[in-house]
Amino acid sequence: MSDQSKPVRVRFAPSPTGELHIGGARTAIYNWAFAKAMGGSFILRIEDTDPERSTEENKQVILRAMKWLGLTWDEGPEVGGNFGPYLQTQRFDTYTEALECLKKRDAVYPCFCTKEELDAKRAAAEKSEGGYSGYDRTCRNLDKEEAKRRIEAGEPHVWRLKVPENHGPIEFKDAVYGDMSFPAEVMDDMILIRTDGTPTYNFAVVCDDANMQITHVIRGDDHLSNTPRQILIYEALGYEVPTFAHLSMILGADGRKLSKRRNATSVEQYQAMGFLPDALVNFLALLGWSLDGETTIIPREVLCKEFSLDRITRKDAIFDETKLDWMNGEYIKSMGASAWVDAVAPFMVEAGLTSTEDIQTNHAWFEKLYPLVAERMKRLTEAPEKLSFIFDGPNVTLDERSVQKNLLKEGCRADEVLREVRAILADESIPWECDPLQDTCRELVDKLGLKAKLVFQPIRVAVTGSQVSPPLFESIELMERKDVVARLDYTLSEVFGA
Ligand code: GLU
DSSP states (O other): OOOTTSOOEEEEOOOOSSSOBHHHHHHHHHHHHHHHHTTOEEEEOBOOOOTTTOOHHHHHHHHHHHHHHTOOOSBBTTTBOTTOOOBGGGOHHHHHHHHHHHHHTTOEEEEOOOHHHHHHHHHHHHHSSSOOOSOOOGGGGSOHHHHHHHHHTTOOOEEEEOOOTTOOOEEEEETTTEEEEEOGGGOOOOEEEOTTSOBOHHHHHHHHHHHTTOOEEEEEGGGGGGHHHHHHHHHHHTOOOOEEEEEOOEEOTTSSBOOTTTSOOBHHHHHHTTOOHHHHHHHHHTSSBOSSSSOOOOOHHHHHHHOOGGGBOSSOEEOOHHHHHHHHHHHHHHHOHHHHHHHHHHHHHHTTSOOHHHHHHTHHHHHTTHHHHGGGOSSTTHHHHHHGGGGSTTOOOOOHHHHHHHTSSTTOOHHHHHHHHHHHHHOTTSOSSHHHHHHHHHHHHHHHTOOHHHHHHHHHHHHHSSSSOSOHHHHHHTSOHHHHHHHHHHHHHHHHOO
């Protein structure tokens, strides 16, 4: 266990091999929230040692997703820090240094076995009774002078960890899983440095975590089986072992592992689907952690104050998209008009309703759209659908079913209603505001002796095109008088030939 008196330093260490996975995002959130709650530091380290898959673009994708989620890091790419560089490919000298240290401590040995030899041994062992139990340690007992000669002669070799004999079980107390114990005898003399001089994952991670003075390693439980191996490396280097906290899996609603084929799995996808970063952070935080077992809306300030490792559960978490939708709706309701406009802007622009410049110039006008939909939206993507009619100028696209039900229904007198309404809305003496317009139209209920619905639904269809819309006169107020009148004229002529 690490020394509890040291300032907390945690890291999120993604391999930039694609988009930021939702499981990775949860790991990042836990590290970030834990750092904040403990007054510690949150470090972002990019594990880019896989040259084929670690591209600059993939790194940028991760950084963008982290920023969008609002998971600011105290040290890492772009911000720097005292323990950099924060890209593994720039830390090779530290791995060499660590290898030299291990050589001095006689904790490693060069291995000259070729891939073909190793494959053959493995195949033979797999056929035998005991099965394959790792490298057979042929080179472990090579004469030191001979090994030195072969290295100097340029013979390809890797460096392996000399797992100590009679080590006894490798034990650690995981902050989530509790007491863990792994037998050391089955641990392979793992490769630390490959033939090409690059470090293996386990070696690089231990060197970095130690050099960056990481106190708590919080990561997915797919790394649980690496942990005893990493502990052996810490011990060989004489470094203090940090506290580990392994996080259970996130499963889909069907109880199966989240998969790209069946689920949206990346942060970017959820962003494109119209979720808010605040809602996604809240939702992901609750996949495996709880504040008190019941509170569901936990703003990030509370999360950053209250997060603790002891409330992380071992049970697999279920990703319930209905709950995420509900939660997003709650955040939309409480976010306020100005923030909503900024969040919804890209979706409105993408739908072709407006431009970014228009939104910037007329921000106050766009904020008036918020009360029309705030109570009824789950995702930001719904905004263009619900509001597009407002942007159509004099044009209206009439929904056939709405026309049949509300304008052409036997005895509904919609043509009469719309003619009266047209006169009211064209009357310049009535201020173009919700209340006076609505009140004047309501007078038609008595005047024509019709139920309110038979007055208001035809107006709704003629102006918005549909029998379902945001509040009618609040919407009309945001449109231009001439355009609304033009829509009534169009509907009268299109539907009634008038
Ligand atoms: N780079 C590793 C991954 O993306 C994480 C390593 C760790 O957290 O120890 O899975």
